[in-house]
Amino acid sequence: MTAPTPGPGGYDRPNRRWQCGCDDTPCSRGPDPHGRCPALGECAPTRDGDRWLCNRSPLRGGACPDGPTPDGRCCLAKRCRPRRSLRAIRGRWLRGAAVFTLGAVLMLLGAAGRNEVLAPGELTSHHAQVIARDAWANRCAACHPGANNGPGEWLASAIAGGGDDPHNTQSALCLDCHKQLDADGAAPLLAHGLPADTLQRRPASWLTPTEALLAAPRGRGEADALACAACHQEHHGAGHDLAAITDARCQACHAERFHSFATDHPDFGLWPVERRTRIAFNHGSHSREHYVKANRDFDCRACHVPDAAGDLTARVDYHAACGECHEADLKNSFGEGVDFLALPMIDHDALVDAGHAPPAWPDALRGDFDGGLPPFTKLLLAADPRAAEAMTLLGEDFSFFDVDPRDPQRVAAAQSLAEALRRLLDDLQEEGHGAVSYRIGKLSGAEPDKAAPASEADLVARLPIELVDRALATWFSGAEPPEPFDAIEDRRTGGAWSLDDSRFTLRYRPSGHDDPWLRAWLDAIAALPSEHAALQQACLAEFARPGAPGGCIECHSVERDGDRLTINWRGRDRLSEPRGFTRFSHRPHTAQPELADCTACHRLEEPAATPATYATAAYTSHDPQQFTTDLAPIAKAACTPCHRPHAAGEGCTQCHNYHVEPGALKGLAGSEPKAAPTVGGLAPRR
Amino acid sequence: MLTIARRRPERWDKPLDPGMSDRAVDRLLRVPPFVAMDPAAFPRTTPLRDLLKHDTRLLNREPGQIVVREGDYGSSAFLVLDGQARVTLENLPPEALGRSARRSGGLTRAIARLFSQRQTPEVRPADAVLPTPSLPGGGVFLQDMPAVLSSAGVAALGPGELFGEQAAITRAPHTATVFAETPCVLLEIRWQGLRDLMRHTPALREHLDTLYRRNHLKNHLRSTPLLAGLTDAALDRVAASVRFASFGEFDWSERAKADAVLDPVERLRREPLVVEEGQPVESVVLVRNGFARLTVAVGEGHRTIAYLGRGRTLGAEEIALAADRGEGPKWRRSLRAVGHLDTLLVPPEAFLKEVLPTIPGKQRRRWAERAALPDEEHQPAIGAAAARTLDYLVDQRLTNGTQAMVIDLDRCTRCDDCVRACAAMHDGNPRFVRQGDQHDTLQFAQACMHCVDPVCMIGCPTGAIHRDEATGVVRINASTCVGCSACANSCPYSAIQMVELREPSGAIVVDGDTGQPLLRATKCDLCNGLPSGPVCQHACPHDALVRLDLTNPSTLAAWSQH
Amino acid sequence: MALCAAWVAWLDASLARTAYATGYALWAAVLLLAAYGLRKKLPGLPIGASRHWLRWHLVIAAVSLGLFGWHAGLAWPTGAVEGALAALYLGTFASGLVGFYLTRTIPRQLARTSEQFIYERIPRLKEAARRDARAAVLEAVHATGATTLADFYADRVHGFLGRPRAWRYTLRPTGAARQRLFNELRGVDRFLTDPERDAADRLFKLVRRKDDLDFHAARQGLLKAWLFAHLALTWALVLVGTAHGVLALAFRGGPTP
Numbered sequence A: 001m002t003a004p005t006p007g008p009g010g011y012d013r014p015n016r017r018w019q020c021g022c023d024d025t026p027c028s029r030g031p032d033p034h035g036r037c038p039a040l041g042e043c044a045p046t047r048d049g050d051r052w053l054c055n056r057s058p059l060r061g062g063a064c065p066d067g068p069t070p071d072g073r074c075c076l077a078k079r080c081r082p083r084r085s086l087r088a089i090r091g092r093w094l095r096g097a098a099v100f101t102l103g104a105v106l107m108l109l110g111a112a113g114r115n116e117v118l119a120p121g122e123l124t125s126h127h128a129q130v131i132a133r134d135a136w137a138n139r140c141a142a143c144h145p146g147a148n149n150g151p152g153e154w155l156a157s158a159i160a161g162g163g164d165d166p167h168n169t170q171s172a173l174c175l176d177c178h179k180q181l182d183a184d185g186a187a188p189l190l191a192h193g194l195p196a197d198t199l200q201r202r203p204a205s206w207l208t209p210t211e212a213l214l215a216a217p218r219g220r221g222e223a224d225a226l227a228c229a230a231c232h233q234e235h236h237g238a239g240h241d242l243a244a245i246t247d248a249r250c251q252a253c254h255a256e257r258f259h260s261f262a263t264d265h266p267d268f269g270l271w272p273v274e275r276r277t278r279i280a281f282n283h284g285s286h287s288r289e290h291y292v293k294a295n296r297d298f299d300c301r302a303c304h305v306p307d308a309a310g311d312l313t314a315r316v317d318y319h320a321a322c323g324e325c326h327e328a329d330l331k332n333s334f335g336e337g338v339d340f341l342a343l344p345m346i347d348h349d350a351l352v353d354a355g356h357a358p359p360a361w362p363d364a365l366r367g368d369f370d371g372g373l374p375p376f377t378k379l380l381l382a383a384d385p386r387a388a389e390a391m392t393l394l395g396e397d398f399s400f401f402d403v404d405p406r407d408p409q410r411v412a413a414a415q416s417l418a419e420a421l422r423r424l425l426d427d428l429q430e431e432g433h434g435a436v437s438y439r440i441g442k443l444s445g446a447e448p449d450k451a452a453p454a455s456e457a458d459l460v461a462r463l464p465i466e467l468v469d470r471a472l473a474t475w476f477s478g479a480e481p482p483e484p485f486d487a488i489e490d491r492r493t494g495g496a497w498s499l500d501d502s503r504f505t506l507r508y509r510p511s512g513h514d515d516p517w518l519r520a521w522l523d524a525i526a527a528l529p530s531e532h533a534a535l536q537q538a539c540l541a542e543f544a545r546p547g548a549p550g551g552c553i554e555c556h557s558v559e560r561d562g563d564r565l566t567i568n569w570r571g572r573d574r575l576s577e578p579r580g581f582t583r584f585s586h587r588p589h590t591a592q593p594e595l596a597d598c599t600a601c602h603r604l605e606e607p608a609a610t611p612a613t614y615a616t617a618a619y620t621s622h623d624p625q626q627f628t629t630d631l632a633p634i635a636k637a638a639c640t641p642c643h644r645p646h647a648a649g650e651g652c653t654q655c656h657n658y659h660v661e662p663g664a665l666k667g668l669a670g671s672e673p674k675a676a677p678t679v680g681g682l683a684p685r686r
Numbered sequence B: 001m002l003t004i005a006r007r008r009p010e011r012w013d014k015p016l017d018p019g020m021s022d023r024a025v026d027r028l029l030r031v032p033p034f035v036a037m038d039p040a041a042f043p044r045t046t047p048l049r050d051l052l053k054h055d056t057r058l059l060n061r062e063p064g065q066i067v068v069r070e071g072d073y074g075s076s077a078f079l080v081l082d083g084q085a086r087v088t089l090e091n092l093p094p095e096a097l098g099r100s101a102r103r104s105g106g107l108t109r110a111i112a113r114l115f116s117q118r119q120t121p122e123v124r125p126a127d128a129v130l131p132t133p134s135l136p137g138g139g140v141f142l143q144d145m146p147a148v149l150s151s152a153g154v155a156a157l158g159p160g161e162l163f164g165e166q167a168a169i170t171r172a173p174h175t176a177t178v179f180a181e182t183p184c185v186l187l188e189i190r191w192q193g194l195r196d197l198m199r200h201t202p203a204l205r206e207h208l209d210t211l212y213r214r215n216h217l218k219n220h221l222r223s224t225p226l227l228a229g230l231t232d233a234a235l236d237r238v239a240a241s242v243r244f245a246s247f248g249e250f251d252w253s254e255r256a257k258a259d260a261v262l263d264p265v266e267r268l269r270r271e272p273l274v275v276e277e278g279q280p281v282e283s284v285v286l287v288r289n290g291f292a293r294l295t296v297a298v299g300e301g302h303r304t305i306a307y308l309g310r311g312r313t314l315g316a317e318e319i320a321l322a323a324d325r326g327e328g329p330k331w332r333r334s335l336r337a338v339g340h341l342d343t344l345l346v347p348p349e350a351f352l353k354e355v356l357p358t359i360p361g362k363q364r365r366r367w368a369e370r371a372a373l374p375d376e377e378h379q380p381a382i383g384a385a386a387a388r389t390l391d392y393l394v395d396q397r398l399t400n401g402t403q404a405m406v407i408d409l410d411r412c413t414r415c416d417d418c419v420r421a422c423a424a425m426h427d428g429n430p431r432f433v434r435q436g437d438q439h440d441t442l443q444f445a446q447a448c449m450h451c452v453d454p455v456c457m458i459g460c461p462t463g464a465i466h467r468d469e470a471t472g473v474v475r476i477n478a479s480t481c482v483g484c485s486a487c488a489n490s491c492p493y494s495a496i497q498m499v500e501l502r503e504p505s506g507a508i509v510v511d512g513d514t515g516q517p518l519l520r521a522t523k524c525d526l527c528n529g530l531p532s533g534p535v536c537q538h539a540c541p542h543d544a545l546v547r548l549d550l551t552n553p554s555t556l557a558a559w560s561q562h
Numbered sequence C: 001m002a003l004c005a006a007w008v009a010w011l012d013a014s015l016a017r018t019a020y021a022t023g024y025a026l027w028a029a030v031l032l033l034a035a036y037g038l039r040k041k042l043p044g045l046p047i048g049a050s051r052h053w054l055r056w057h058l059v060i061a062a063v064s065l066g067l068f069g070w071h072a073g074l075a076w077p078t079g080a081v082e083g084a085l086a087a088l089y090l091g092t093f094a095s096g097l098v099g100f101y102l103t104r105t106i107p108r109q110l111a112r113t114s115e116q117f118i119y120e121r122i123p124r125l126k127e128a129a130r131r132d133a134r135a136a137v138l139e140a141v142h143a144t145g146a147t148t149l150a151d152f153y154a155d156r157v158h159g160f161l162g163r164p165r166a167w168r169y170t171l172r173p174t175g176a177a178r179q180r181l182f183n184e185l186r187g188v189d190r191f192l193t194d195p196e197r198d199a200a201d202r203l204f205k206l207v208r209r210k211d212d213l214d215f216h217a218a219r220q221g222l223l224k225a226w227l228f229a230h231l232a233l234t235w236a237l238v239l240v241g242t243a244h245g246v247l248a249l250a251f252r253g254g255p256t257p
Helices: A086-110 A116-119 A123-134 A152-159 A170-177 A209-216 A285-292 A323-335 A348-353 A375-382 A385-394 A410-431 A433-444 A453-460 A464-479 A488-492 A517-525 A528-542 A588-590 A611-619 A664-669 A672-678 B022-029 B048-055 B104-115 B146-148 B165-170 B191-200 B202-222 B232-241 B253-261 B264-270 B316-324 B350-359 B361-372 B385-395 B417-424 B486-490 B534-537 B553-561 C001-014 C017-040 C049-070 C080-112 C119-144 C149-162 C167-171 C176-189 C194-250
Strands: A047-049 A051-053 A337-343 A496-502 A504-510 A558-561 A566-567 B004-005 B056-061 B065-068 B074-080 B085-088 B154-157 B177-182 B185-192 B242-249 B272-277 B282-298 B301-308 B334-346 B403-406 B433-440 B441-445 B464-465 B474-476 B497-499 B509-510 B517-520 B545-547
Touching: A047 B202, A047 C017, A051 B004, A086 A116, A086 A152, A086 B486, A086 C194, A123 B474, A152 C194, A323 A588, A337 A375, A337 A410, A348 A385, A348 A410, A375 A433, A385 A410, A410 A433, A410 A464, A433 A453, A433 B264, A464 A496, A464 A504, A517 A528, A517 B004, A558 B334, A672 B177, B048 B056, B048 B191, B056 B065, B074 B165, B074 B191, B074 B545, B074 C176, B085 B146, B104 B191, B104 B417, B165 B191, B165 B202, B165 B232, B177 C119, B185 B191, B191 B202, B202 B232, B202 B282, B202 B334, B232 B350, B264 B385, B282 B316, B301 B334, B316 B361, B385 B433, B385 B553, B403 B433, B403 B553, B417 B534, B474 B517, B486 B509, B545 B553, C001 C017, C001 C049, C017 C049, C017 C194, C080 C194, C119 C149, C119 C194, C149 C194, C167 C194, C176 C194
Parallel strands: B004 B509
Antiparallel strands: A047 A051, A337 A504, A496 A504, A558 A566, B056 B185, B065 B177, B074 B185, B085 B154, B085 B177, B242 B334, B272 B334, B282 B301, B282 B334, B403 B441, B403 B545, B433 B441, B464 B474, B497 B517
């Protein structure tokens, strides 16, 4: 190698910070550690007499040809500006880069407009609009509790794990706006937004060992709160779907492995008809018999029409759907009117014989005990304790015909009832409408003041008190009945009260379907508390018999709701139902040509129940779950041809909701055995 | 003050034992073998008296104390003056020799080295620069001496007996363990002194040959693979017939650098011929020390097809095949001494009678098959990389290296990580130069190869350059190095660099008399004791730098192919 | 990569927020990658040979790209810090790729030159070549008095030997200048006296040597410049990445499994 060796020792020293700056041959010393050139000669000349001799070391090249200067200095003294070594230069630049970056980051964190820079991405447009109302500097803090803190506090919270204040979390800020999730009875951060004890758990043994194994390490109970941000991740752009979630995340809790809708999803059970319809309507008999007889087409869409959301869940009303055929029967059933009050025939002698003092009673009604009381009268009497006692003795479905004059007890009861009837009439005369609402309110018990004013008004339907005056006058005081005229009917709309002096009844003639008076009374009967169950049954039976006035209960099913009964005046209203676990929309389905015909899915059961059995089997009970239906359940197989990957899709959230309103569980809770499959047959894991 | 004046150290500044008195020397001069030596035969600069005074010392050894341990490298011979020592004829287990399984503390040393680097190059603490005497300390005692004594393989060494001389002269490990049986007085003669004594006393030389024949020849023959099948008796008979022959110069390194740049024909001409192709086989050649080049005539020149190191033999194949055919054996190859070569010659008669019957038939059939094939069949083509590499290794005497630094230039990105790592482990000073002879894409960097035959030791006047006893690594004892540059000049591979010393203040230390800088020899110490091994190799990100044992040609071939 | 994908899927199925877990993993990967630089400063410790580190460096780098993809969701982040961070990561990764290419091609090119040079020595060697050339020409002038070669030298060769090469050459070295000079020297040859011809031969050698030196300076310099860029990007990446991590954790909005 002919290469000159740099510095002492012949070694390259790339690790040193400074290098000799000489261009040609470097000096043997090299710069000192601080980058200074020692500027010394290569040798220290020795003096030999009057001559200076070079004594350069052989290692440094031996004695130089030029020799020392005359004043005894080395001729090879070099001076240079030492250069930094490559490594030193690189190190300086690298430190520079690091300091620059650190400075840039710190500046950024401390700058006034840091929010713009720190925002990791655009918000979805909805949130962006909401946030835009806030002051710019306060924007981050709208969702992030610590956003207005300094970098130091951020660092601390990043290390500490954040969220040390349970009331000031990001999720709490979410719920400030999303209040509906925090409704009564909801636990917005727990599984499905429901309190932990609401959801039922399958026993672990229900899982296969593999599933149990897979489930084990992810342990997360329904009692563990889950931050909103666990699923809803913001800052992914204006069009980001905040609600998107993978099926796998559902299976974090639902341990039963779900691979595909076709193979693993349980069947739907009775869906879509999981209870008897609220309005009894026999699709089978109508389509096969009644519509044929009436020479009409049975068209589903004639009755099932789009609702406000565009889905086919609304129905046309009675007049459009049923009235054409059923209105005449309904009107006929009212006849001249419905008896509201009727005086029975009483055995005056029997009463006197029994030592009673019978009240003043019309002479025409003196004879053997006979005649029944309309249910309205019974209800009003039931509020009178003595009358109630008598009715209990006689049985709620009694008739005066059944009173044995030889039975002193029953005679006494008849006496009480007659007195009670007089008192009722007197009350009506004296207190007017208030007497009716007082008595009904007293009957319904617990919450007397809760009876809605509207239904109070409906109960009396503007009964003219003059009629009561007149009835008392003509029936009991023997005054002549006035000339019949329709002045009252003319004066008053919405109902027609009249007196039948020959039968001693106060009558009401309902206006037709959906008469408020009749509905109010039926509601009052249904609302009777359980201690009046017998009375209730007796009254309902009056309305349930064939040819009963209005025949309401023939179509409007009565069902038990807690300790009361309700009468379903209206059909199901999907739009007002609480948000449940499952959703279905007809809209995308009926858009498919082959599904445009409703019967593609909704098939009528062939051996359809006859109208009679249908009504008896399905609607005699007050339990909506006991029913027969003429509509065949829709099997999963109907969905699987389309609902598979790469077609219509089979994601959990296509049909299932995560956030469930607590009310939606009510229907499920009452019928547990059937509820679990409805939730998807997917047991939450342990 | 940018320079600092000190006295330049000299050869005998650090005698082996500063306490060696003139009276002791006088007494020594009255006992054999020194009494037989002629003081007039010694030159004026190194008189016998001074040799004894400075290069020897008296040692007292307790019973059971080990004097030399097998496997250790030694640089001294020992003369028994009084008492009795024992030499083991069989290998002892390491536990009996007091060897621990592994040296510990390497990690802490590495960390300490990492954080003690200096920016000033070649700083030595002031006391290391001063010539102060230093004595190797301590002794190791043989474990369970009675058991060793009762075993058969122990021979006695009485007064007047010399041992350890072969390890000292050939720079090889001791082959046997010697321990004191009774309290012993020994004279330790370091090898520099022994060399001078030998040079000026022919009788001593002969005596050493005799000792070799008696103590080591059989060991050597026994470790020769060719003779592995011989019985003890047969081995004795072979040993008795062996002749010694040496070729080339002992101080071959002086001409090595000049030889390396010669044209190949001239270089080959200069290498002493041991046997010549086509000539009748007069003896089987066993290589005892050094290297020999095996060549075959091709065209006008000779091509190298192998090199033979210690323990290899030549001629067995020829004699065996000729015996099968019933004709007179002829050499199929030429053998040339590369540098210095010690051989043992076994006469063909002894070989035919004692050795040939022990050679397995399989081996002989293989020889026969190989002989039937022309060279082209099993040798790489002339000029092929492998063939040229072989030539190159021998030409440059690189075959000497057991830890040669080889850099694959096709991989080396010149990142200098190796140099920096080296510097970090040596107080901020690199201990090799990432430059060196280039052969194809291989670069043989200027780093100590830790040669089989470390010629650098030849000229060292103080024994500062020595082999580590335990590992065989060639090291320089900084405290005894006088900076004479002899080793740096001897090293044919420029692997030793002389450096100017500095004080911790950065001042260069100069000789107070001449004003010239004090020097120290520096070189790779193989990062002695570091847990990671040589850091240069450890620090190479691209696997471009390795330390290879070139004494075996296959290691380089294996590495180049990976 | 497949393991990575499986892990991310598992995280997702555990209701974990994958961005955090992949973020941690990515940060760890980047730190591991950056630790290689630290390891180079700690030779001699038994912490694995550098070549193994490099191999793992490459493997982890590949894995980190996958992690980055999952972490960033295969879309360019819209935030300023995140954008800068993504740019830094991709820049670092790209520089790594470039380095991978350079460290595997340049050594072969360097090895092709007749002599190997240590980068730090190159300026002095260039200076020596220039001095030698000048001396050779002057010697020829002294010997014959003819100035043909001296004129040619002053006109054509001196500049080549003294000037640094253009930027273009640093990026893509070519032998064009050397070839041109050789041709010109050959063209001049017929006008030269014998001593001048000897000097011209010497010039040939020195021009070749200078060109080799330039080549080594350019290529080795490129390798060193690349490493510098890679390291600078790494520093910035680690710092900005840490800041990003702190922000993400401080703003995480709930427990992050």
